[in-house]
Amino acid sequence: MKRLFTTLTLLIATITTLHAQEVDESSITFGQNKQNKITISDDNIYFKIAGKELQFSSDSNSNDCKKGKQKGNSLEAIHAWEIGINVLANADYSMYTPEESVMMQFGNRKSTYVALNIFSENIKLNRSGSLSIDMGAGIAWENYVFAGNYSMRYQEAMMRPIELSSTVTKSKLMARYLHMPALLNYTYKNKFFIAAGVNLDVLIGTRLKQKNPKVVYKSETVTLNPIQLGYTVHIGTEKLYGFINYSPMEMFKSDTGPRGNRTSAGIGFAF
Numbered sequence: 001m002k003r004l005f006t007t008l009t010l011l012i013a014t015i016t017t018l019h020a021q022e023v024d025e026s027s028i029t030f031g032q033n034k035q036n037k038i039t040i041s042d043d044n045i046y047f048k049i050a051g052k053e054l055q056f057s058s059d060s061n062s063n064d065c066k067k068g069k070q071k072g073n074s075l076e077a078i079h080a081w082e083i084g085i086n087v088l089a090n091a092d093y094s095m096y097t098p099e100e101s102v103m104m105q106f107g108n109r110k111s112t113y114v115a116l117n118i119f120s121e122n123i124k125l126n127r128s129g130s131l132s133i134d135m136g137a138g139i140a141w142e143n144y145v146f147a148g149n150y151s152m153r154y155q156e157a158m159m160r161p162i163e164l165s166s167t168v169t170k171s172k173l174m175a176r177y178l179h180m181p182a183l184l185n186y187t188y189k190n191k192f193f194i195a196a197g198v199n200l201d202v203l204i205g206t207r208l209k210q211k212n213p214k215v216v217y218k219s220e221t222v223t224l225n226p227i228q229l230g231y232t233v234h235i236g237t238e239k240l241y242g243f244i245n246y247s248p249m250e251m252f253k254s255d256t257g258p259r260g261n262r263t264s265a266g267i268g269f270a271f
Contacts, residue, residue: 073128073129073130073187073189073190074122074124074129074130074131074132074185074187074193075185075187075190075192075193075237075238076120076122076134076185076238076270077122077132077134077183077185077193077195077234077236077241078117078120078134078135078136078181078183078234078268079117079120079239079240079241079268079269079270080116080117080120080269080270080271081114081115081116081117081268081269081270082113082114082115082117082140082243082266082267082268083112083113083114083115083266083267084112084113084243084264084265084266084267085108085109085111085112085113085264085265085266086106086108086111086112086113086142086143086144086262086263086264087108087111087263087264087265088106088108088144088251088258088260088261088262088263089246089260089261089262089263090259090260090261091105091258091259091260092258092259092260093105093258093259094259095158095255095258095259096161096258100160100161102147102148103146103148103150103161103162103163104146104150104152104159104161104258105146105147105148106144106145106146106147106173107145107146107147110145110170111142111143111144111145111172112141112142112143113140113141113142113143113245113264113265113266114140114141115138115139115140115141115179115268116138116139116140117136117137117138117179117181118137118138118139119136119137119138120134120135120136120137121134121135121136122134122185123135129187130186130187130188131184131185131186131187132184132185132187133182133183133184133185134181134182134183134185134195134197135180135181135182135183136179136180136181136182137178137179137180138178138179138180139176139177139178139179139204140176140177140179140201141174141175141176142174142175142176142177142262142264143172143173143174144172144173144174144175145170145171145172146171146172146173149163149164149165149166149168149171150162150163150164150171151164151171151173151208151210152173152208152222152257153220154220154221154222154223157256158223158255158256158257159222159223159252159256159257159258164210167212167213168210168211168212168213169211169212170209170210170211170212171208171209171210171211172208172209172210173206173207173208173222174206174207174208174209175203175205175206175222175224176203176204176205176206176207177201177202177203177204177228178201178202178204179199179201180199180200180201180202181197181198181199181200181232182197182198182200183195183196183197183198183232183234184196184197185234191237192235192236192237193234193235193236193237193241194233194234194235195233195234195235196231196232196233196234197231197232198229198230198231198232199228199229199230199231199232199245199247200227200228200229201227201228201229201230201247202226202227202228203224203225203226203227203228206220206222206224208220208222223252223253223256223257224251224252224253224257225249225250225251225252225253228247228249228251228262229247229249230245230246230247230248230249230262231245231246231247231248232244232245232246234268236268238270239269239270240267240268240269241267241268241269242265242266242267242268243264243265243266243267243268244263244264244265245262245263245264245265246261246262246263247261247262247263248261249261249262
């Protein structure tokens with residue numbers, strides 16, 4: 001590495017000697033443009049070309065090549081955890097009898113949304129970093145709690161309600177999705193951001209659960225649409241934001257369950 005370092009030093013010094021400016025006894029700087037500069041010292045060669053930074057060092061204890069970070073003020077719009085509530089918006093039970101409609105309804109205030117964003121990437125679109133594209137991938141869990149002691153089963157080519165024992169304290173439909181958001185993000189003076197984009201959710205699995213007694217129906221058919229594409233908005237700061245997700249697609253496959261749109265809202269946070 002020291003041989004490479006010496007060769008680079010001699011080459012650059014030979015080509016640019018006429019434009020060199022002495023900075024101090026231990027370093028020489030070539031170029032006065034803020035976006036384009038080369039500085040040579042006893043232990044380092046520092047490049048700055050079109051705003052991009054690159055540094056070579058002869059110190060064996062340091063990295064051979066260090067890429068400087070481009071300055072910017074972009075705040076990430078996708079944090080590790082999101083928690084909130086689910087709502088089946090625009091619910092339509094017209095394909096059921098009035099009695100069945102009551103049994104199929106969800107208690108939205110008890111219905112929870114949790115997402116773990118395992119991967120996220122913030123891609124800057126301008127030099128200042130105020131505009132970026134944020135993408136992520138993770139798992140989302142949606143729990144829809146029935147308003148009463150009811151559940152549903154697949155019968156006669158559609159989801160139909162069933163009545164449970166009065167001892168049951170909680171009954172819910174759980175859906176698990178591969179969650180992939182992509183947002184256009186605007187950051188204001190490194191203080192807060194507002195981002196809007198889309199969510200692509202791919203159904204991984206469903207469960208029907210109840211408590212007292214605790215029973216999990218894993219093999220029951222639940223006719224949720226396998227792919228969901230929707231809108232999302234995130235507004236917040238470096239560590240905390242609020243979000244709203246909405247899918248214009250129906251939650252259940254056509255004519256197999258209540259009509260309605262997946263909607264969730266809550267907060268996202270990073271540790």
